[in-house]
Amino acid sequence: MPSVLTRLVCALAVMLCAGLSGTQLLRYLDWAEYADFADDLAEGRFVPSDLEALAPVLARTELHCLTLRETPLLSLHFYAVDLRAQQADMHPFxxxxxxxxxxxxDRTRAMLEEALACAPLDGNLWLSMAILSRAQAAPPDLVARHVALSRLYAPHEGWIADRRAEFF
Incomplete structure (x- = not known):
């Protein structure tokens, strides 16, 4: 017959696992709709009325690394930039x-800076920073520095190199 201490330890272990799993499940449910939305973006979705649908997620201020790494928040911000540019009849880049x-x-840049603080060796993020910096009329040497960091940290990834060649 197990002792009270053994039962207590087992109960604590079960509660700990349930707590960790529950938190992960809540995060998944919170972002599932937006993850599907981001998949549609990768397939070419471009619907001007999406700005209203994205308003709640674009207003989120949770900028910790886990959110930026495991959710499509940054991609949705870049999509909002494209939609705003179309609304204003301007070129997005x-x-x-x-x-x-x-x-x-500006909101996208703040999000991107936070993502780079979390993953400073991500060549794709540096390329995105270069593209956004150029769109914000940053000094050419700053844009060139971002492109150089993208080359340094992603020298062989074909899809990133293709984007670099397309924009720079």
Whole structure:
């Protein structure tokens, strides 16, 4: 017959596992719809009315590494930049004077800086920073530095190299 201490340890272990699993399940359920949405974006979705649907997720301020790494939050912010540029009849990769577009670019940049703080060796993030910096009329030497970091940290990834060649 197991002692009270053994039962207590087993009960604590079960509660710990349930707590960890429950947290992960809640995070998954919270982001599942947006993950499907991001998959649609990868397949070419571009619907101007999506800005209203994205408003709740774009307003989120949770900028910790786990959220940025495991959710499509950054991709959705870049999509919002593209949608805002289309609304303003501006090119998404060139400087613009539209206040709503500039505000979305600023929010996206803050999110991207946070992502780079979490993953400073990610060549794709550095390339995204170069593209966004150029769109925000950053000094050319700063943009070139971001491109160089992208090359340094992702020298052989074909899809990143293709994007670099397309934009720079």
């Amino acid at each position: 060139l400087p613009a004077d539209d206040p709503a577009l500039q505000a979305q670019r």
